Amino acid sequence: MIKQILSKLPRKSSKSSQSGDQSKNLKPYLDSSINLRSDELGVSNFGSLNISSNSASNHALDMGSNQVGKSPRGTSKFTGPLVYSSYEALPGFKDVPSSEKQNLFIRKLSLCSVTFDFTDPTKSLREKEIKRQTLSELVDYVTCANGKFTEIIMQEVIKMVSANLFRAISPQPRENKAVLGFDLEEEEPSMDPAWPHLQLVYEFFLRFVSSSDTDAKLAKKYIDHSFILKLLELFDSDDHRERDYLKTILHRIYGKFMVHRPFIRKAINNIFYRFIFETEKHNGIGELLEILGSIINGFALPLKEEHKLFLIRALIPLHRPKCLATYHQQLSYCITQFVEKDSKLSDTVIRGLLKYWPVTNSSKEVMFLSELEEVLEATQHPEFQCCMVPLFCQVARCLSSSHFQHLQLQILDLLSAFFNM
DSSP, rough: OHHHHHHHHHOOOOOHHHHHHHHHHHHHHHHHHHHHHHHTTTTTOOOOOOOOOOHHHHHHHHSSOOSSOOOOOSSSEEEEEESOOOOOOOOGGGGGGGGGHHHHHHHHHHHHHHHOOOOOOTHHHHHHHHHHHHHHHHHHHHHHSSSSOOOOHHHHHHHHHHHHHHOOOOOHHHHHHHHHOOTTTSSSOOOOOHHHHHHHHHHHHHHHHHHHTOHHHHTTTTTTTHHHHHHHHHGOOOHHHHHHHHHHHHHHHHHHHHGGGGHHHHHHHHHHIIIIIIOOOOOOHHHHHHHHHHHHHTOSSOOOOOHHHIIIIEEEESSTTTTTTHHHHHHHHHHHHHHOOGGGGGHHHHHHHHHHHOSHHHHHHHHHHHHHHHHHHHHOHHHHHHHHHHHHHHHHHHHHHTHHHHHHHHHHHHHHHTTTO
């Protein structure tokens, strides 16, 4: 009887079966947790957290921008977030046979295409030092290279240069600094924290463009209009050292790539128009005028109508902005070059100066009088007679001005230039 009663009671489930049921119930939850975590890490396609080093390394290339080549060296470890240590120094050029140097050159260019955050000086110190040393090696290599650069090399060079140089800049125009009381000659330049690397990139690219091993017909596919426009945008940099490099590089590009010359002149023209009639704010007007001074000096005679229009529509109106002092010396040189090449333009230049003559700014008047003196020295009598009356009317106004004491030396020099004609 007791056995019958006990047989009717429900039996306890065994531990093994309980464990199996619990595993069955928890499995979907664990799978979903892995997928969620994998999604967060960007590796959901692997379906598991047991990631091989090769898979993780390759995925790092997909995740990051400007990573080092297709087969980065080093291994990856999974410790919470994925960590990749693939930025390693490559062997030196002297350590490989001559047949391998071009391939090593390309690999080093790819290595230097990686950019770092320089706003935090304590971040990626080892990698930054590797990159600096590699850039220095590239500068030496391109200086002593033997043999023409291939198209693949040119493509990698432009890729590396673009990755490093073409960045967002937030300049403070030089005229604003002058208003705030800064001495533009004595002031310490505003230095980009990445400048130690940028300088090496500029030096490398300058030597690459200047090299006789760089074939202009081949390189023009990569140093194209888009590249030149981005280069021109950098002229607004605060750092005069960067603008000096840009000035020299653009001048070399103008000399080497004849096909780009009209486009470069037009692009500079557009920068001037925007500066004169819209913003009146740009740090690189002086450097652009220095380039143009050299270009104008090489103009063939007789001058093309296009060049005369550039004088009338861009150079003469550059006397209008308030910050003329920051680039007047370079502008005056360009104007004088035109008059020396074609003295018939002196009437146009003098009348243009009179049109933009300052009314209340005595410092600006001094600059105008000084420039007029240089123009008169290159002016012939027939052209002078055409503009003589309005010119001396303006000189008379200067003599009767309340600022005469400030202007008298320049007026005397101007009259001296007139009597020596």
